[in-house]
Amino acid sequence: MHKARLTIDLDAIDANARELKERASGAELMAVVKANAYGHGAVPVARSAIGAGATYLGLAQLTEAIEVATNLGVDKQQVRIMAWLYGPDADFASAIERGIELGVSSLAALKAIAAGARTAALTAQVHLKLDTGLGRAGAAKAQWEDLVRDALALQAEGAINLRGAWSHFAYADDPGNPTVAAQIEAFEDGLRLARRLGARFELCHLANSAALVTGLPVTYDLVRPGLALYGLSPIPQVASPVELGLRPALTFEAYLSLVKPVPAGQGLSYGHAYVTERDTITGLVPVGYADGIFRAATNVGPVRVGGRNRRIAGRVCMDQFVLDLGPGALEREGDRVILFGPGDQGEPTVQDWADAVGTISYEITTRLPASLERVYVRAGRPDAGMGTAQDTAA
C-alpha cells in the first residue's frame, strides 16, 4: 500500500445490480457510473454491472462518457452509453460515432446534435428530457411541445432518432411528498402530448435509486440507479443497505505511518483543535483532504484501528491526520486503519462518515480522487480481468 487503498468488491456490485434489476419490473437497467462511478472507478464497475445485467451506462459529462466508451472494451451490442451534460461546443460528431446517446434539454442542444450527426453521416440517438418539477435540467413545460416538434422534423430528416423521453425526481427519497405524484403526472402529460404529435419513444425513464427502493410505480422501460448500485442507501433514515438487500462495495483503508508518545496537554495538528487529556500515544495516518477526507471530519471522522473504533483527533490536514490511541496503546507503525467499509467487521461505514461530517453518502465517495490506489476484488481476491489500478481508476 502506497499510502491508502480503496478496495472495490465487484461481487457486491454484481449482487446490487441483480437486486435492482429484480426491482425494475422487467425494465432495462442503466448503471449510473458518472463521477468515476461515484468514486469506485467507472470502467471496472461498468464492466461488472454489464456482466450482471445492465444494458445501459449513464454518465453526466459527455467527456467522461467518451473516455469510458473508449476504455470499456465491451462489445457495443452488449451495452449502450448515455450522457446528459455537455457545453455548446461539444464534439457531438465524435460522440455519435462512438454510439453515445444524448440527453437533450433544449432546442439549441438538439440543433447542435443534429449538426454533429450530419457531420458524422449518422443518426444521433436522443433522449428528450422534460423538467417535470425538479427545476434543474430538462425542457420547461412551456418549451416541450416545440422541442418535440423540432425533434420530429429532425427525425424525419434522418439526423436524429427519438430514442427516449425522460425526467428526474426532486424528492424520490420521500415518496409521500406531493411533488412526487405531481412529477409523475407531469411526465405522463408530457408523454401524452408528444405521442399526440407523433413521437414514438423507444424508452421512457424516470426512476433513480430512491424511486426503485421505495417501490414507486415508475420503472417504465429503463431504470437509472446510481447510489444503490454501490450498495449505499438512498433513504438512510429509513433503511440501511442490508435492509434494502444491498451490500456496500467500497472499503477505504490506510495505515499508521508514525506512532509516538505525547504528554498530557499537547495540542494535536493545526490550530490545536484537540488537546490530549493525559499522557498518551498518537498515531499518524498519511491521508488528508487531498485524498478526499473531509476537513469537516476534524475531531469527528470515525476510523477503526487495532480492533477499536476511534475518532480523528484534531484537524484533518492536506495529507495526514492524527489519532489519539490512548495510554499504553499497542498499535504499531504499519497497522491497518479502516476509514470505512461495509460495516460487518464493526468498521465505520460510508453513511457513518456522511453523518459525522453532515453530508450525504454520495459526497463521501465521489470526493475520492482518481489518484488513490484502487483494487478490484472478487471472492476476496484481486480480479485479474480488471487491469491495474492506474488504468482502471479513470
Ligand SMILES: Cc1ncc(COP(=O)(O)O)c(C=O)c1O
Ligand atoms: C439524471 C440522473 N439520473 C439518475 C441518477 C442516479 O441517481 P441515484 O444515485 O440517486 O440513484 C442521477 C444522479 O444524480 C442523475 O442525475
